[in-house]
Amino acid sequence: xxxxxxxxxxxxxxxxxxxxxxxxxxxxxxxxxxxxxxxxxxxxxxxxxxxxxxxxxxxxxxxxxxxxxxxxxxxxxxxxxxxxxxxxxxxxxxxxxxxxxxxxxxxxxxxxxxxxxxxxxxxxxxxxxxxxxxxxxxxxxxxxxxxxxxxxxxxxxxxxxxxxxxxxxxxxxxxxxxxxxxxxxxxxxxxxxxxxxxxxxxxxxxxxxxxx
Amino acid sequence: xxxxxxxxxxxxxxxxxxxxxxxxxxxxxxxxxxxxxxxxxxxxxxxxxxxxxxxxxxxxxxxxxxxxxxxxxxxxxxxxxxxxxxxxxxxxxxxxxxxxxxxxxxxxxxxxxxxxxxxxxxxxxxxxxxxxxxxxxxxxxxxxxxxxxxxxxxxxxxxxxxxxxxxxxxxxxxxxxxxxxxxxxxxxxxxxxxxxxxxxxxxxxxxxxxxx
Numbered sequence: 001x002x003x004x005x006x007x008x009x010x011x012x013x014x015x016x017x018x019x020x021x022x023x024x025x026x027x028x029x030x031x032x033x034x035x036x037x038x039x040x041x042x043x044x045x046x047x048x049x050x051x052x053x054x055x056x057x058x059x060x061x062x063x064x065x066x067x068x069x070x071x072x073x074x075x076x077x078x079x080x081x082x083x084x085x086x087x088x089x090x091x092x093x094x095x096x097x098x099x100x101x102x103x104x105x106x107x108x109x110x111x112x113x114x115x116x117x118x119x120x121x122x123x124x125x126x127x128x129x130x131x132x133x134x135x136x137x138x139x140x141x142x143x144x145x146x147x148x149x150x151x152x153x154x155x156x157x158x159x160x161x162x163x164x165x166x167x168x169x170x171x172x173x174x175x176x177x178x179x180x181x182x183x184x185x186x187x188x189x190x191x192x193x194x195x196x197x198x199x200x201x202x203x204x205x206x207x208x209x210x211x212x
Numbered sequence: 213x214x215x216x217x218x219x220x221x222x223x224x225x226x227x228x229x230x231x232x233x234x235x236x237x238x239x240x241x242x243x244x245x246x247x248x249x250x251x252x253x254x255x256x257x258x259x260x261x262x263x264x265x266x267x268x269x270x271x272x273x274x275x276x277x278x279x280x281x282x283x284x285x286x287x288x289x290x291x292x293x294x295x296x297x298x299x300x301x302x303x304x305x306x307x308x309x310x311x312x313x314x315x316x317x318x319x320x321x322x323x324x325x326x327x328x329x330x331x332x333x334x335x336x337x338x339x340x341x342x343x344x345x346x347x348x349x350x351x352x353x354x355x356x357x358x359x360x361x362x363x364x365x366x367x368x369x370x371x372x373x374x375x376x377x378x379x380x381x382x383x384x385x386x387x388x389x390x391x392x393x394x395x396x397x398x399x400x401x402x403x404x405x406x407x408x409x410x411x412x413x414x415x416x417x418x419x420x421x422x423x424x
Contacts, residue, residue: 164264
């Protein structure tokens with residue numbers, strides 16, 4: 001049975017996973033400290049680390065395993081709002097997006113897909129969470145990665161569509177921003193949670209949806 | 213630079229990774245408790261777990277990442293000793309060995325390779341560690357997994373040919389068996405060690421060879 005999985009979602013000590021505003025210069029707004037504390041995620045495997053292979057690398061390296069398709073919020077694709085401008089924007093990643101699978105971008109402004117040679121295809125879909133998930137599953141076999149940002153993760157959590165979350169608490173304080181927890185009181189009742197602490201200062205949480 | 217990596221090597225509280233004798237009925241001798249305590253290793257990725265995906269699964273799932281070739285001791289391939297009998301034996305795994313790459317089997321009795329449709333090819337080589345490693349690297353690009361058992365891991369450690377070890381201390385007592393530590397006094401001086409404890413009772417250690 002295919003799972004909906006969230007991987008490597010960073011959360012500050014005060015609960016934020018992104019800044020309030022995203023610009024071309026600041027893809028995650030004022031929340032850069034979430035990533036500067038540990039930038040060693042090895043989404044395509046531990047062989048991409050020079051030396052050494054540390055526990056945090058091992059634990060963040062499952063991102064790609066068995067994933068057939070990703071769903072992301074519009075702000076993960078770009079900082080634009082409203083109707084898409086004719087600006088040639090193809091995402092933050094240039095000609096080599098790291099996904100290598102179909103990607104469903106949630107937006108109120110649908111447009112034609114954008115396809116890359118490495119297998120990445122962005123599909124722009126205006127749909128609520130459950131419908132977007134059905135569409136994503138129609139594009140590919142395998143598990144579905146819910147790629148963030150926090151607004152879309154929150155929407156899927158509240159619709160009870162998430163099977164697995166890997167959260168990374170980073171020991172930084174952001175002050176303000178976007179949180180997956182807003183409106184999520186008692187969320188923990190639906191999940192079993194396991195916590196692993198690492199000498200680096202990161203805390204990894206694995207949330208698994210209880211049997212329905 | 214390609215690494216030599218050991219993954220998911222189980223060690224009992226008294227330091228053993230296999231029993232003293234291996235038979236057709238007991239592939240790891242009297243050390244079965246090492247595996248019954250946690251049998252959830254997901255060597256080809258976390259998507260192969262039904263539910264839930266726990267921390268131990270995540271941490272043991274890097275086994276395949278970027279590996280081009282495996283080296284194993286003869287006892288990992290089969291219980292026979294001396295010249296190979298004409299018994300049709302092709303390894304413990306039948307027609308679907310999990311490796312899917314070339315595998316160098318260390319033996320004093322060389323023989324023709326055995327090839328499987330899934331990409332696994334066993335090569336039988338009589339050579340000391342450094343020479344066997346060169347041969348393995350000539351067969352494929354990528355990192356080299358040193359697959360065990362403990363006797364061959366010990367040989368490579370003593371020859372200082374190991375870059376990364378993921379050891380799993382399992383909370384069981386075996387009483388006797390084979391250990392990677394024999395003759396390895398001061399081994400720790402060559403490595404940086406990180407330890408991660410899990411609620412399951414397993415302790416994961418990541419050993420990284422210091423820069424030479």
